[in-house]
Amino acid sequence: MNKRLLIFLTMAMLCVISLTAKAEGPVKLAVHIHQQDYQHPVRLWNFTENFWVEQGVYVEASANKVFAQMGASGFAMCSANVEAANLLVWLRPNIFYNPQVNTFYGKVQGYFYTADGKPLVKISGESKSVGRLLGENTKVQVGRVFDAATEDLYQRMLNNAQLSEYLNGKVKGMVTLNPCATAEFLPVSKFRFNAFQ
Numbered sequence: 001m002n003k004r005l006l007i008f009l010t011m012a013m014l015c016v017i018s019l020t021a022k023a024e025g026p027v028k029l030a031v032h033i034h035q036q037d038y039q040h041p042v043r044l045w046n047f048t049e050n051f052w053v054e055q056g057v058y059v060e061a062s063a064n065k066v067f068a069q070m071g072a073s074g075f076a077m078c079s080a081n082v083e084a085a086n087l088l089v090w091l092r093p094n095i096f097y098n099p100q101v102n103t104f105y106g107k108v109q110g111y112f113y114t115a116d117g118k119p120l121v122k123i124s125g126e127s128k129s130v131g132r133l134l135g136e137n138t139k140v141q142v143g144r145v146f147d148a149a150t151e152d153l154y155q156r157m158l159n160n161a162q163l164s165e166y167l168n169g170k171v172k173g174m175v176t177l178n179p180c181a182t183a184e185f186l187p188v189s190k191f192r193f194n195a196f197q
Contacts, residue, residue: 026084026176028167029075030115031063032183033091044142046099049133053142059093059108061143062150069154078180087120087166088113088179089157090186095145097133104129106145110153112163116175117182120162125153 037056044051060077067075076082090111097104106127112120127148131141157163165171 025073026086026115026169027073027076027082028070028086028169029067030078030082030085030088030179031067031075031091032078032088032180032186033060033063033093034186034188036188037093042095044095044097044104044133044138046097046133051097051133051138053095055093055095055146058095058142058146059091059150062108062146063091065147066150066154078183082180083178084176085115085179086169086174086176087163088115088117088183090183091150091153093146093149095142099133102130102132104131104141104145106142106149108146108149108153110157111186112157113179113182113186114166114175115177115179115182117185120166121160123153123156123160125149125151125156127152 033056035056037059038054039056041052041054044053063075063077076085078088090113092109092111094107094109095104096106106129108125110123110125112123114120125148127145129141129145129148131138166174169176
């Protein structure tokens with residue numbers, strides 16, 4: 001009886017371990033958005049209204065939609081404790097509203113780094129959309145602008161030969177461990193103006 005119980009417990013433990021085991025290999029892309037973009041909203045305004053935008057929330061939602069095209073192990077947000085990735089991208093959002101022509105201008109800059117923090121390339125995705133500051137509808141409009149800018153960045157990323165080699169793990173001697181830890185040491189300006197950089 002004790003043997004059967006021991007065999008049953010061993011089998012149960014192996015099943016639990018196999019269910020909780022992580023996928024082999026690193027994800028292709030770790031995505032970092034700095035806390036500054038969540039904590040310091042920017043103001044969109046026209047002559048009679050103001051609308052404050054926490055850009056980090058919008059660009060994170062856009063990144064989750066757009067980078068999902070990479071597949072199951074294609075990307076992970078650094079907030080999810082990524083242990084290994086082929087590349088790290090730091091997304092820096094920027095939005096501007098021109099009240100004279102009722103147009104939103106969005107930009108998402110992607111700074112690409114190796115997992116050990118060596119800079120590779122900067123790619124910008126841009127978009128614009130005609131619209132007005134109209135309360136809750138403005139949130140939808142801002143989301144669309146960031147979605148289009150992130151999609152533009154994603155398409156440019158796919159067309160970059162150097163990034164393609166890193167994403168597919170074809171670079172010899174490539175470091176993949178703990179990419180999001182290096183993101184904490186990336187230089188951040190103490191104050192960002194609401195202007196396209």
